[in-house]
Amino acid sequence: MAVLIDTPVWPWRGRLWSHLVSDVSYDELHAFVAAELGIPRRAFQGDHYDVPEELHAVAVAAGAEPVGCRELLARLRGAGLRKPHGRGAAAAPH
Numbered sequence: 001m002a003v004l005i006d007t008p009v010w011p012w013r014g015r016l017w018s019h020l021v022s023d024v025s026y027d028e029l030h031a032f033v034a035a036e037l038g039i040p041r042r043a044f045q046g047d048h049y050d051v052p053e054e055l056h057a058v059a060v061a062a063g064a065e066p067v068g069c070r071e072l073l074a075r076l077r078g079a080g081l082r083k084p085h086g087r088g089a090a091a092a093p094h
Helices: 026-037 053-061 069-078
Strands: 003-005 010-012 015-022 049-052
Touching: 003 026, 003 053, 003 069, 015 026, 015 053, 015 069, 026 049, 026 053, 049 053
Parallel strands: none
Antiparallel strands: 003 015, 010 015, 015 049
């Protein structure tokens, strides 16, 4: 399993957020989020989930690998799972 989470440093709506991705598949990511974090599928941001700071430790305890944001992005791109950001994307921490 290769679910990755970066440090919660992304401010949005008065909170800090992390990005949670898989460098294997979106299916792996969705399964992890549903089973371990209870974040609804509708919160999926095209190639990642935004995870509030208070769930960061929960995600790591459940098996997410903590990495820096540059490593997270490099591994997501390396797996071919990075979606380009375009206009009209939901306003959220990225």
